[in-house]
Each structure stands twice: as structure tokens, then as C-alpha cells.
Amino acid sequence: MTSRSPLSGAPLRTDGVSFSRGGRMLIDGIDCTVEAGSLTALVGPNGAGKSTLLHLIAAAEAPTAGAIELGGTDARSMRRRARARYTALVEQQADTDLDLSVLDVVLLGRTPHLSVLGGPDQADAEIARAALGRAGAEAFSERRFQELSGGERQRVLLARALAQKPTLLLMDEPTNHLDIHAQLHTLGLMRKLADDGIAILAALHDLPLAARYADQVIVVDHGRVVASGAPAEILTPELIQLVYGVRADVLAHPVDGSPLIAFSPLETDPTNRVVRRSGGDDVIVAASGPRGRR
Amino acid sequence: MTALTSDQPAIAPDTDRRGRSGARTGAWTVALIVALALSIVVSVTLGPAQISASEVWGSILSHLGIGESSLTTLRDGIIWQLRMPRVLAAAAVGAGLAICGAIMQAVLRNPLADPYLLGLSSGASFGAVLVIVLGFSIALPLAAFGGALGALALTLVMAGAIGRMTASRTILAGVAVSAALGALTSLVIFWSATGDTYREILGWLLGSLAGVTWPMAILALVAIVVVGGPLMLSAGALDAFAFGDRAAASLGVSVERTRWILLGATALLTGCLVAVSGSIGFIGLVVPHAVRLIVGARHRVLLPLSALTGAVVLIWADTLARTIFDPRELPVGVVTALIGAPLFGLLLLRSRRIS
Numbered sequence: 054m055t056s057r058s059p060l061s062g063a064p065l066r067t068d069g070v071s072f073s074r075g076g077r078m079l080i081d082g083i084d085c086t087v088e089a090g091s092l093t094a095l096v097g098p099n100g101a102g103k104s105t106l107l108h109l110i111a112a113a114e115a116p117t118a119g120a121i122e123l124g125g126t127d128a129r130s131m132r133r134r135a136r137a138r139y140t141a142l143v144e145q146q147a148d149t150d151l152d153l154s155v156l157d158v159v160l161l162g163r164t165p166h167l168s169v170l171g172g173p174d175q176a177d178a179e180i181a182r183a184a185l186g187r188a189g190a191e192a193f194s195e196r197r198f199q200e201l202s203g204g205e206r207q208r209v210l211l212a213r214a215l216a217q218k219p220t221l222l223l224m225d226e227p228t229n230h231l232d233i234h235a236q237l238h239t240l241g242l243m244r245k246l247a248d249d250g251i252a253i254l255a256a257l258h259d260l261p262l263a264a265r266y267a268d269q270v271i272v273v274d275h276g277r278v279v280a281s282g283a284p285a286e287i288l289t290p291e292l293i294q295l296v297y298g299v300r301a302d303v304l305a306h307p308v309d310g311s312p313l314i315a316f317s318p319l320e321t322d323p324t325n326r327v328v329r330r331s332g333g334d335d336v337i338v339a340a341s342g343p344r345g346r347r
Numbered sequence: 348m349t350a351l352t353s354d355q356p357a358i359a360p361d362t363d364r365r366g367r368s369g370a371r372t373g374a375w376t377v378a379l380i381v382a383l384a385l386s387i388v389v390s391v392t393l394g395p396a397q398i399s400a401s402e403v404w405g406s407i408l409s410h411l412g413i414g415e416s417s418l419t420t421l422r423d424g425i426i427w428q429l430r431m432p433r434v435l436a437a438a439a440v441g442a443g444l445a446i447c448g449a450i451m452q453a454v455l456r457n458p459l460a461d462p463y464l465l466g467l468s469s470g471a472s473f474g475a476v477l478v479i480v481l482g483f484s485i486a487l488p489l490a491a492f493g494g495a496l497g498a499l500a501l502t503l504v505m506a507g508a509i510g511r512m513t514a515s516r517t518i519l520a521g522v523a524v525s526a527a528l529g530a531l532t533s534l535v536i537f538w539s540a541t542g543d544t545y546r547e548i549l550g551w552l553l554g555s556l557a558g559v560t561w562p563m564a565i566l567a568l569v570a571i572v573v574v575g576g577p578l579m580l581s582a583g584a585l586d587a588f589a590f591g592d593r594a595a596a597s598l599g600v601s602v603e604r605t606r607w608i609l610l611g612a613t614a615l616l617t618g619c620l621v622a623v624s625g626s627i628g629f630i631g632l633v634v635p636h637a638v639r640l641i642v643g644a645r646h647r648v649l650l651p652l653s654a655l656t657g658a659v660v661l662i663w664a665d666t667l668a669r670t671i672f673d674p675r676e677l678p679v680g681v682v683t684a685l686i687g688a689p690l691f692g693l694l695l696l697r698s699r700r701i702s
Contacts, residue, residue, distance in 0.1 A: 113593040137599030144597075149589040150458060151644035164587045165599035169580055172647045217598070 062125035063088050064139075064221040064252035065110065070119035071276075072109055079105045081276035082119065087221065087254050087269070092247040094267035094284070095256045098297055102276040103256035104145065107223045110254070111142035124220060137165035141214035143207075145225040149198065155209050158198045159184055162216025181216050188212035189242060204235040211242070222246065224255040228262065240266045260301075261314045264288050272296055285312050372642050372652075379655035386659050387438065390666040391430045395673060398426060407431075432564035433556050433669075434662055437679075439567035440556070440624045441634075441661025442654035446575050447613045448631025449638075449653045453585040453646065454606045457514040461631030462495070462617040465517065466524035468626030470498025471618045472551040473528045473535075480539040488566060492618030498524050499614050529626075553680030554627030556665050563623045570619035574612055575654065581609055582646035589644070627680045629687025630657050630664075637690070660686075 065087040072080040080102045087093045095103045108114045110121055112133060121128040123139050131139070141162070149158075159181040160173045167173060173181075185191045190208040193201060198209060207227060214222055227243070228236040236259070244266050247253050257263045263270055264284040271281040274296050280287045293301040293314070300317040388407075392398045402418055406426040409416030416423055448461035462468045474494025478487050505520035506512045533548045550557065584605050587595040592602045634657045635649060642648050661679070664686065668679040 108593060111593075111597040112599075113596040133596075133601050134599035137597060140597070142593070142597035144590070144593060147590045147594055149591075150456070151589050152639065153589060153644055157643070157645060158589075161586060161589065161594075161598060164583055167583055169583065172583070 063122075064124055065254060066122040066125075067106075067110070068120045068122065070106070070109060070116045070121060072105055072114060072117050079276050080109065080116070083273070083276070083278055085271050085278060085281060087252045089220070089252050090247055090250050091268045092243055092253045092255070092266060093269040093271060094263035095254060095271050095273065096258070096260060096263055097273040097279070101273045103273060104225050105276075106273070107142060107225050107254070107256060110221075111140055111223050112136050113142070134165040137217060139219060140221045140223060141217040141219035143210050143214045143222070143224040143227060145229060147206075147210055153198050155185070155190070155194050155196055155198055155201070156181060158209055159194075159212045159216050162213040165217060177216075180218070181212070184212040184215035185209075187215050187242075187246070189238065203230045204232070207231065207235075207239065211239075215246075220252060222251050222253045224253065226256050226258060228257065228259060236262065260288055260293065264312050264314060288312070288314060368643065372648050375642055375652060376655070379652060379659065382659050383438065383655055383662075386662045387434055390434050390437075390662050391426055393666055393670055394425075394430060396422070396425050398422065402426065428561075432561045433559045433665070436559045436564040436567045436623055437556050437661045437665040438658035439564070439571045440620045440627065441630055441657035441659070441664075443567070443571050443575055443616050443620045443657070444627065444631040444661075445634040445638075445653040445657025446578055446650055447617055449635035449646070449649055450578060450581065450585065450609055450613055451631070452635060453588050454609050455514075455517065456588060456591065457517055458636070459514055459518050459632070461629075462613065462621075463626055463628040463631060464525070465521035466498040466502045466528060467495040467614055467617045468621050468628070469525040469528035469532065469552075470494035470496070470501075471614075471621035472626050473498075473532045474618065475622045476532050476535050476551055480535050488570070488619045488622045490618075491622040492615045494528075495614040495618040495621065496611065498528055499610060549678045551625040553678035554625040554683070555668075555676065555678045555680075556624050557669070557676050559623060567620055567623045570616055571654075574616040574619070578609070578612055578616070579650050581605070582650055585609075585646040585650075625678075625680070627661070627683055629683045629691065630661055633687045633690050634660060 063086050065085070067083050067085050069082045069084060070080060071078065071082050083102075083106060085093075095106065097103055105114070109116050110128075112128070123131065123136065128136060156178070160177060162184065163173050163177040163180065166177070182191070182194065185194045188208045188211040190205065190212050193205055193209070198206065201209065211224075211227070214224075224243070227239050231239060240262055243253055243255060247268070255267075257267075267284055269281065270284045270287045272279040272287060272292065279296055280292055288303065290301050290303060293299055299319065302315045302317070304313045304315055305311070306313045388400050388403050391403045392400055402422065403426055405414070405416055406418055406423050408414045409418075409423075410427055418426070444462060447467075451460035451462070451465065452458055462471075471491040471494045474490040474492070474497075475487055477494075478490040502517065502521045502524045503512070505524065506517040509516050509520070529552050532551050536548050536551070537544055549555070584595075584600050587598045587600045595605075596602050635653045638649055638653045638656055642652055661683070664682040665679045668677040668682045671677060
């Protein structure tokens with residue numbers, strides 16, 4: 054195993070990280086770096102391995118090969134609790150069957166900071182409240198977690214992650230199931246957290262939003278990095294065609310000139326079936342007519 | 348959804364609410380400690396021989412070396428040799444089963460998990476009966492621990508073999524394991540045929556605290572202190588399981604290690620308790636649910652209050668079991684099931700309405 058000495062103390066650097074389960078290679082040698090203060094979007098088709106990569110970095114799974122460096126330290130040499138003080142994960146659809154208050158949920162974020170003997174104290178409660186404020190969730194801090202809507206839960210889980218005081222924040226499709234206002238709110242929040250110095254790696258499905266908000270885009274497909282770099286350089290019509298099999302045009306935003314991605318309806322073949330992906334392996338989807346992304 | 352309003356007004360009532368819930372928890376803790384002390388004294392006074400509470404206090408104090416007892420040897424014997432160990436054993440078994448239930452429900456993320464339904468109690472009974480009847484020279488609690496651990500492993504392996512280990516599959520596997528081990532226990536007792544076979548079988552399958560002596564009571568009490576005490580320290584880790592294994596791992600909990608250590612400790616505690624009482628159902632299942640409804644799901648509060656509640660509930664269940672058909676004894680599991688099953692039904696209905 055090549056364990057190069059850290060040249061940079063970047064919050065995250067992966068070196069040939071691989072993961073396989075049941076004989077299937079889900080992550081196949083991923084190298085990536087996330088710098089402090091950067092919002093990095095992890096994009097790619099469903100099943101590309103975005104979530105799995107986040108789970109590996111968050112210590113929810115162990116890589117079968119390769120190394121993860123957190124702030125220049127090999128993650129394998131770090132204690133679990135130290136890792137959890139460095140890295141926090143906001144899962145995609147996290148739910149609990151326990152009846153917990155919003156503040157209780159956010160206090161869970163203090164777990165890696167607490168001693169085994171003691172519970173959360175006043176200082177932890179202060180940190181939890183500050184995290185609720187940063188996540189824009191102070192308005193429902195008194196409510197029960199189970200009563201909240203999807204968007205509200207998302208903010209509370211972000212607050213839980215912020216209560217961990219992470220240097221590296223991992224988010225798995227944080228805008229999923231949110232209306233456009235809530236999506237923009239979440240991304241604006243992420244932008245602000247990154248500007249405050251937190252390194253953020255977020256799996257995102259929405260390419261236009263990724264282009265708009267991210268500093269760096271990492272495109273993964275079949276567990277490999279296809280491309281990575283600044284959004285304007287990476288999210289080209291050619292790459293989108295290659296990875297998603299979708300015709301896209303990149304225009305200039307009429308107001309501020311930022312890159313704007315416009316998709317075209319999928320072309321149908323004579324059997325009235327939709328060719329979803331061109332490129333490596335064509336997949337014929339038994340559906341007809343032009344369809345949106347979802 | 349206008350975000351980022353000013354923080355102060357929203358936060359102040361929250362502090363308040365937390366203060367109130369803290370006061371509520373404190374009030375319940377004090378109430379339960381008082382209830383436990385009263386239950387011990389009052390339940391010792393109940394029974395065929397009429398004994399007053401002051402006599403019970405006198406006996407306790409004299410045996411603790413404080414003051415002289417004015418009781419006759421016979422009355423003191425009834426209090427100190429017959430009833431006291433039994434009541435204390437009931438308290439310890441009730442407390443321990445409730446702790447085991449709360450922990451299993453958390454680490455298996457299964458609201459129906461408890462030592463009885465997942466087969467641990469039957470396994471422990473089987474282990475204990477084998478030792479007693481066949482005269483294997485392993486210590487009784489050790490054999491019960493082995494039985495509980497084996498039954499738990501069997502249940503989880505079976506549940507995992509059917510497919511993804513869901514809550515309902517785990518319960519189904521537990522019911523199967525429990526039934527099989529219960530049958531084996533009966534078979535061993537019947538085959539050995541010493542003494543009152545049916546009574547013996549009932550005692551192990553439905554639980555009984557009849558004839559508990561000091562050594563048995565001390566075994567249960569020591570198990571509570573030595574195993575149950577350290578388990579209280581797992582509260583933080585148990586909380587972290589609320590959102591599942593991945594969330595627990597990302598919060599710095601070593602998920603698999605924590606799960607197996609806690610399940611192992613649960614099997615050990617169940618083994619020690621079942622060796623004393625046989626398998627008693629519903630305490631481990633219902634008590635943690637009831638306590639959650641009152642003080643919430645945080646384990647730092649849930650574990651100690653479940654222990655206190657379990658102790659009080661089993662003391663009274665056992666008092667009913669030995670007095671209601673006096674001089675005949677009802678297996679205490681009959682009482683806990685009669686009280687626990689309808690309560691559990693209510694809990695199910697309530698939880699469905701909530702979610």
C-alpha cells in the first residue's frame with residue numbers, strides 16, 4: 054500500500070480508495086482532495102458510488118483498499134471518536150423511531166466530544182443551540198423531531214453534524230425531496246459554511262445547482278472518478294452526454310453570466326423506447342416519450 | 348420559510364422547557380426510589396402471617412446491626428429468611444429485565460426486543476435446568492449465561508438467514524427458538540422426574556420466585572450491581588444508535604463491537620436473573636416503553652428509571668402471585684403477562700397513532 058507522506062494538510066485526501074461488497078466493486082480506486090473552505094460537489098448517476106464513498110470517509114464502512122487522509126493523517130491511525138470530531142455526516146434519509154426532541158437530536162452530535170461517564174452539559178447545550186442557529190433551524194428547536202417535515206429534518210440533521218464541530222462535513226444529497234426554496238436555502242447555507250472554513254463534500258444530483266454553488270465538482274461513474282475540477286471546466290455538454298447520456302447545452306445566465314445548464318428531452322428510438330445512456334453501456338429503459346430527470 | 352430569524356426569542360423557551368423536563372425527570376426519580384423502598388417494606392408485611400411495617404423495619408435494622416430486635420425468632424425468620432430475600436430477588440430481577448429490554452431495543456433497533464421474546468430467557472432456563480437436573484458441575488449462573496448467549500446467537504443467525512434482519516423476522520426467529528428451548532427444558536425436567544415435575548416446569552417456563560433463599564437473592568443483586576451498573580455507562584452509545592448504525596459510526600461509536608459487548612452483557616445479566624427466577628415475560632418489553640412515554644427516550648434517564656420501575660412492578664407482581672390464591676402459588680409470569688400483554692397492546696395502538 055502506498056502511504057505517501059502528506060504534502061498538504063487538506064481536510065480530505067483519498068488515495069486509491071476502493072470498496073467491494075459481495076464481489077461487486079462499488080468504489081474502484083478513487084483519488085480526490087477537498088480543501089478547507091471549499092464546497093465540493095460529488096455528482097454522477099444513481100448507483101455511481103457517491104453515497105458509498107461518503108460512508109467510507111465517515112467511517113461507516115472500511116475501505117477494502119487505499120487510504121483516506123484527514124488533515125494529513127491516515128484515518129486508520131485515528132481513534133473513532135477523534136475521527137468523528139473531525140468528520141460529520143448528514144445522511145440522505147435519516148429517521149428514528151424514538152420520540153426525541155430536536156435539541157436531543159442535535160445533542161447527539163456532541164457524542165464524540167463527551168466523556169463516557171458524563172452526559173452533555175450546559176456548554177454542550179450552548180453548542181447545540183448555536184448549531185441549530187447556523188443550520189437555520191432555531192425556529193423549531195422546541196419541537197419533536199418526528200413532527201418535522203422533510204426539509205426541517207434536514208436542517209436539524211445538519212445542526213447535529215455542526216454540533217460535532219467538524220473540519221470536514223459530508224452531505225448525502227442534502228437537497229433531495231426539498232422544494233426549490235428549501236434547496237436554494239440549503240445550498241446557500243452550505244456555501245456560507247464553506248466560506249466560514251469548513252470543507253464540504255456533498256453528493257448532489259442537480260447539476261445546474263452544483264455548477265452554481267460548488268467550487269469543485271467531482272464526477273464519479275461506476276465507482277471511478279471520471280473528471281474533477283472547477284464546475285465551468287468539468288460540466289461540459291460532452292461530459293454530461295458521456296456520463297448521463299443526456300444532451301445538454303451550457304449557456305450563460307441571462308442576468309449574471311454564470312454557466313447555466315439546459316437539458317434536452319431524451320431521443321426516442323423507433324420502438325418507442327427511450328435510450329437513456331449512450332457511451333459505455335447502453336441501457337434501454339421501457340418507457341416512452343420525453344421525460345424529465347426524475 | 349423565512350430563514351435565519353433572530354435566535355433569542357426562540358431559544359429562551361427552549362431552555363425553559365428543558366428545565367421543566369429535567370425537573371419532571373427528577374420528580375419521577377425521587378418518586379420511584381420512594382416507591383421502591385415502600386414496596387419492599389409493604390410487600391414483606393403481606394402474606395399468611397400478619398406482620399406490621401414497623402416489625403419489618405425493626406428486623407431490617409437489627410440485621411444491619413443497628414438496634415436490637417424485639418421480634419420472636421419465628422416472626423423474624425418469616426421476615427428475614429422467607430420474605431425479604433424473595434422481595435429483594437423480585438426487585439433485582441425486575442430491574443435487570445427492564446435494563447436488558449431497554450438495551451436490546453436500542454442496539455437491535457427493534458421496539459419488540461426483550462430477553463423473553465428473543466429466546467434468551469428460555470435459553471437461560473434450559474442451561475440452568477440442565478445443570479440442576481443432570482448435575483453438570485458448572486456454576487448455575489454460568490450455565491444460564493451460556494444458554495442465554497446460545498439462544499440469542501441462534502435467534503439472530505436464524506433471523507439473518509431468512510434475509511435482511513428486520514424487527515419482525517427477529518421476533519419470529521425468537522419465538523421459534525423460545526418454543527424449542529422451552530420444550531427441551533420441559534423434556535429434561537420430565538425425563539429426570541424428581542419431585543413435583545409440573546410445578547418445576549411451570550416455574551422455569553413462566554417464572555417463579557417461590558422458595559428463593561438468600562444466596563439466590565444475593566446472586567441476583569450482585570448481577571445487578573456488577574453487570575447492570577456498568578451497563579448504565581452505555582447510555583451515550585445507545586443514544587447514538589437512534590438514527591441507525593451508519594449514524595452511530597459517524598458519531599464515533601464502534602458499532603459492531605458495542606453491539607456485541609452489550610448483547611453479551613445482556614445475556615450474562617439475563618442468565619444470572621433467570622437462574623434465580625425462571626423466564627418471566629413482559630417486564631423487559633413493557634417497562635422501557637412505559638418509561639419512555641413518561642420521561643422520553645434518552646438512555647441516561649431511561650436506563651435507571653426503567654430499572655427502578657421494573658423493580659417495583661415485579662415486586663408487586665410477585666406479591667400478587669404468592670397471595671392471590673394463597674396457599675397455592677401462581678407462577679409470577681402469569682401475573683406479568685396478564686398485566687403486561689394488554690398494556691403492550693395499548694402501547695402498540697398508541698405508537699401507531701403517533702407514527
